[in-house]
Amino acid sequence: MTRWQRLGLTTAVGAVLAVGATALVVQALEGPAESTNTGQPKTALATDAATPAKTDDPARVTPTDPAAAAPVEAAPVVSAAVTAQMDYLLAHWQLDNYNSAEWGVLGENDCVNFASQAMIARGWTMDGVWSSPKNGNAYDASAAWRSSTAFMNYIASTGKATALTDQQRDQVKVGDIAQFDWDNTGDRDHTGIVTKVEKVGDTIAISFAGHTLDSDYRSVDTAITVDHPGATAYYWSVP
Template identity: 65%
Template sequence: MALNRWQLTGLGLVVVASVTVAGVALATAGTARTPNPMATTDAAATPEPTATREVPAETAAPVEVEVDPAVQAQLDYVLAHWADGTYNSAEYGVVGENDCVNFASQALIERGWQMDDVWNNPKTGNAYDASSAWISSTALMNYIADTGRATALTDDQRDQVKVGDVAQFDWDNSGDRDHTGIVTRVEGTGDDIVISFAGHTLDSDYRSVDTAITTDHPGATAYYWSIP
């Protein structure tokens, strides 16, 4: 068999062969397809989906607030001894149903305050052996004011309150102080500052000042002593 020509038709390459059989020429044709560079298939027209890797959004790292070691020691003590059953009564005793100032005074000792003739507890396990300034909210207020060991703040000055400061409350707005605690948390800014405190009677670790002066004692007033 001898091939005599190639003919390109349509999309395929037609092969035409001339075969001589018993003196008669017969033509046979076969089609050999070649890819058309302009042709497309469904697979080519529609790209295969590719996996898209989600890039995690960057989350700002929490802001670490450096706490003075003395304040940290104070907070550690408060959070270790605020609940009934964890009181440090062996050393300081318990003032019946009014142990809030006894507890706050202990926390100030842990912060580094020193006892003196007006503010003291002999640590005999009997809280009633302590001085008035150690166990009375009003007497403690007068003691701090007289000694200048802290700066008085009103509830309108929340932006100046820090953890470790003393929180005091006048439940009936009579001018004295009826409850004392230690500030354990300050959150928010501007008019949205929320202050929490720890104390005894009512035992608490993060009691809200706002709850104390509204829900618990509607119309009460909060005050603070800012400790340098």
Template identity: 50%
Template sequence: MPLTFFSSASTPAEPSTESNIEPPAESSIDLHVDPSAASADAIVGRTRRRARHRAERVRKGRQSSSSPRRFVALGCAGAILSVSAFGAVAAASAENEAPASAAGGTSAIAAAARDVIIAPASAAKRPAVTSELSTAAAPFTGGTQVSVTGEQLDQVAAVAVGGVAAPIVAATPEQLTFQVPAVADTALGEVAVAFTDASGAPVDVDAADGDSATTASVAAQGSKGAQAAAKSLTLTYTSNPAIDAQLGYVLTHWSSYNTAEYTVLSGVDCANFASQSLIARGWTMDAGWNYDHATGAMSSSWASSTAMRDWLSSRPDLATPLDDSQRGLVKVGDIAQFDWDGSGDRDHTAIVTRVEHSATGTSVWVGGHTKDADYWNVDEAVATGGGSVTYFSLK
């Protein structure tokens, strides 16, 4: 049997190029980065060491067919590590800048979320009075119009003077005008002027020199009726002796004629009675307007409505004529005259005994003789008798 000799230099068969030798477990590349790592350099350095260890296991002098794939894998791993390392550096920087928590620090996201401040929604402006009253004093007979300025004053729903409701004449966001109500002559002196909104809450008063011109009042406020102190301006009710005496005479003698001092003109005594009230007011007779107590003789201007109109028109020092469109200027003690038939003459004369201003207009009441009345509504009089009404504002 022939002997077969094998040379020691013979090369064994090459292993298949398709076989892959799995690297040891410790040489695998860890693609998950611990966010608590001290620095990105440590992560990158460790990654590089592991990459070099794996490359050394490739056979010398031969290139495995798996090398290109390993190169691609390493390239991808490097890209991922670069991004991860950048993220770790950014996170570490944010943690250094964020305030430390009791447990040793917090993430930038948590810190940012905790430090966000949300501004509260701004509340709607409430009405406020920022000025003094335009008139600090008014006669107790009422009718004086008083104004204040401020903010959102068109939201004021009610005004009270000394606890008595005062009609609101006009209101804009910047200004409010109300009418001083009439009170008894026993209410003379200083009283509070209070403003409230639609909910009944007191309106803030912040007048320039409010320390000396405001007083404290207590008003119910809130759903539980909590009591809160609120400032209110003050108005002084005064007595006008002249108007007081005139009005007192009218209210005393509108139904009880003063026959002891004056002649009564039956059926046409209206101008005669109006002239008597002016004497009570303190006016003095002159050549154009007079009455003789001894004989009962009187001038036409004393007893005739049309003649009285002509005389008052000639005395601007005593009176100012007003038509009905100027009714808002009428006050207690003024003279009202009616033209029932539209002829231009004056058919009836009366004395203004009450005036009320409101958002819908001004209402006037009169007292007098012939139509014996203490408070006769002018609109009712015109509607009943026809014609028109005019006035004289007395000084």
């Protein structure tokens, strides 16, 4: 081997040794390489999509159809006479609108005087027993015009209407006459005119208009259970 060949071989070996030493230094600095296969399965990171959050809310229940409401019976069509009667009642039931210039006022007992006026508006005519001079003085009217008990006796004797008890509410209609015995002594203490009959299922609620306790839609039930507990209601069915 010539001198130049020995020099080249020495240079090559030195280069190889230098590269190897460099690799060892780099490996020492970076640490041992991690294995890509440890033999154990990797654990996936939990995400909202992979594992839904637990909730305490109960499962949503599909609503069922509500129970059918009780049927409401439609109000019957009223005649022109009853319409005129209702118009009069609703125009004059309040104290400020009493028609006192023509019919007068019976102090704090004006209920029958007002009911009689409403029956005139409906088409009834006066006679020798039931009448008013229409002069603005209610005390000049006949007893049947201004007394609940006398009015009851007058209707019964003339047959102008049919008597009904409170157990016959299914026959009561708008425009009928309502009377009350507050103390159940057999007479009549108050009179009004039926202005509303509401039939919902088996329940019938009746309202009336009147003076004394001025009202347009006063509840019969309230009158006999709250205002006068234990009182009794009666009706006259007017054809």
